[in-house]
Amino acid sequence: MRQFVVLGHDAPTTPEFSLDDLPGTGRLDVLCRCVTAAFVLSHAIREDVRAWLVLADEFTVRFEGSELRHLQPDERSTAALVREALERRGEAIGHEAVESTPGISLSRRGFEAVLEAIAGEEAGGGAVEAGTILALQEDATPVIEREPPADPAFVLADHREFTARERRLLAEHADARVRLGPEALHADHAIAVAHNWLDTGGFARY
Amino acid sequence: MRQFVVLGHDAPTTPEFSLDDLPGTGRLDVLCRCVTAAFVLSHAIREDVRAWLVLADEFTVRFEGSELRHLQPDERSTAALVREALERRGEAIGHEAVESTPGISLSRRGFEAVLEAIAGEEAGGGAVEAGTILALQEDATPVIEREPPADPAFVLADHREFTARERRLLAEHADARVRLGPEALHADHAIAVAHNWLDTGGFARY
Numbered sequence: 001m002r003q004f005v006v007l008g009h010d011a012p013t014t015p016e017f018s019l020d021d022l023p024g025t026g027r028l029d030v031l032c033r034c035v036t037a038a039f040v041l042s043h044a045i046r047e048d049v050r051a052w053l054v055l056a057d058e059f060t061v062r063f064e065g066s067e068l069r070h071l072q073p074d075e076r077s078t079a080a081l082v083r084e085a086l087e088r089r090g091e092a093i094g095h096e097a098v099e100s101t102p103g104i105s106l107s108r109r110g111f112e113a114v115l116e117a118i119a120g121e122e123a124g125g126g127a128v129e130a131g132t133i134l135a136l137q138e139d140a141t142p143v144i145e146r147e148p149p150a151d152p153a154f155v156l157a158d159h160r161e162f163t164a165r166e167r168r169l170l171a172e173h174a175d176a177r178v179r180l181g182p183e184a185l186h187a188d189h190a191i192a193v194a195h196n197w198l199d200t201g202g203f204a205r206y
Numbered sequence: 207m208r209q210f211v212v213l214g215h216d217a218p219t220t221p222e223f224s225l226d227d228l229p230g231t232g233r234l235d236v237l238c239r240c241v242t243a244a245f246v247l248s249h250a251i252r253e254d255v256r257a258w259l260v261l262a263d264e265f266t267v268r269f270e271g272s273e274l275r276h277l278q279p280d281e282r283s284t285a286a287l288v289r290e291a292l293e294r295r296g297e298a299i300g301h302e303a304v305e306s307t308p309g310i311s312l313s314r315r316g317f318e319a320v321l322e323a324i325a326g327e328e329a330g331g332g333a334v335e336a337g338t339i340l341a342l343q344e345d346a347t348p349v350i351e352r353e354p355p356a357d358p359a360f361v362l363a364d365h366r367e368f369t370a371r372e373r374r375l376l377a378e379h380a381d382a383r384v385r386l387g388p389e390a391l392h393a394d395h396a397i398a399v400a401h402n403w404l405d406t407g408g409f410a411r412y
Contacts, residue, residue: 019226020225020226020282022280022282023278023279023280023283029279029280029281030279033239033242033279036239036392037395037398040392040395041389041390041391041392042365042389042390042391042392043390072229073229073235073236073239073392074228074229074235074281075235075280075281075282076226076228076281076282077229142412143412144409144412159248179412180402181402181405181406181412182405182406182411182412183247183248183401183405184247184248184249185247185248185398185402186242186246186247186248186279188398189243189395189398189401192243192391192394192395192398192399193398193399193402195389195395196386196387196391196399196402199387199388199389200387200388203350203409205388206348206349206350206385206387206388
């Protein structure tokens with residue numbers, strides 16, 4: 001399975017926002033494009049993908065490719081799905097997730113709890129299979145210097161850099177820090193390139 | 207210079223559309239994400255890029271990276287720029303382009319006229335420097351089998367395949383047909399991967 005964790009530093013944590021101004025809603029446009037990049041192919045959904053949008057380190061919306069039903073590629077409809085998830089915030093207690101639409105659930109988790117879930121370290125019934133955590137950072141190792149792992153979990157920041165605390169958490173939990181090229185890409189474009197790296201077995205099989 | 211030509215088969219050719227339903231406006235959401243993928247980096251615009259959105263083979267909106275001023279990454283604001291361009295459609299006579307906002311102009315050109323302009327074959331003062339035309343197609347040669355050209359011009363289709371006529375025009379004008387991997391990607395994700403191929407000199411320099 002491929003996983004993508006996107007940190008929405010300024011993202012909304014309540015559903016009171018307008019779909020007409022996603023950039024002004026904590027740059028929700030970036031997060032929505034990340035979801036699209038994580039899942040959509042020309043004529044299919046990538047089923048073996050999980051994406052986590054971490055909203056202001058307080059809530060996380062999780063998308064399960066194998067269960068998704070209503071995902072469309074455009075920003076506005078994806079933002080509507082995030083808003084539907086946030087409408088259930090009162091029901092998200094502890095790390096228990098509440099499903100809002102098929103394949104989309106909300107839980108009260110910050111970045112650290114998501115990392116622990118991906119690393120398989122989470123206590124209780126919420127643990128998922130362990131992934132190889134790859135932090136995407138500009139000053140890191142070129143991605144071509146490694147073999148693509150079987151179960152990669154990429155961690156990306158939205159329009160803002162990782163904070164000092166996030167870098168500390170990554171230093172503790174990430175298996176490697178990688179970069180995808182010489183340019184600093186938007187997170188959704190980085191996801192598209194990461195998928196291509198994996199699809200081609202490290203730019204080898206076409 | 208890098209160029210991207212995106213064929214919007216069902217795209218609007220008049221400005222009477224709502225920004226609230228871009229998927230229902232001839233999949234304008236796809237075209238807008240393509241513009242974002244063509245130009246935006248994390249903290250900059252790619253200046254040495256030109257993008258052409260061919261609208262229903264009737265009008266073309268051209269974006270010049272070196273002159274762009276008001277481009278934001280989200281779909282809605284890009285769609286508003288396309289709409290502003292279409293508001294000038296009465297002034298677009300022959301192949302003469304009319305600038306609607308800095309770096310964005312509209313002309314009455316279909317796909318063939320755009321190909322001729324890129325190939326440097328256009329008669330009169332509208333010719334631009336010749337680019338190496340690369341058609342992105344699923345059954346084509348893996349992109350890693352060629353060196354990145356100095357001035358590539360990628361041709362991509364929106365959510366629909368190339369038509370028989372478009373394939374004939376590409377057979378006549380394109381220098382090569384390439385594919386970026388084993389999966390059929392959305393056009394904007396293909397642009398992100400194509401940029402990465404060029405940025406890294408063919409997945410070699412990081």
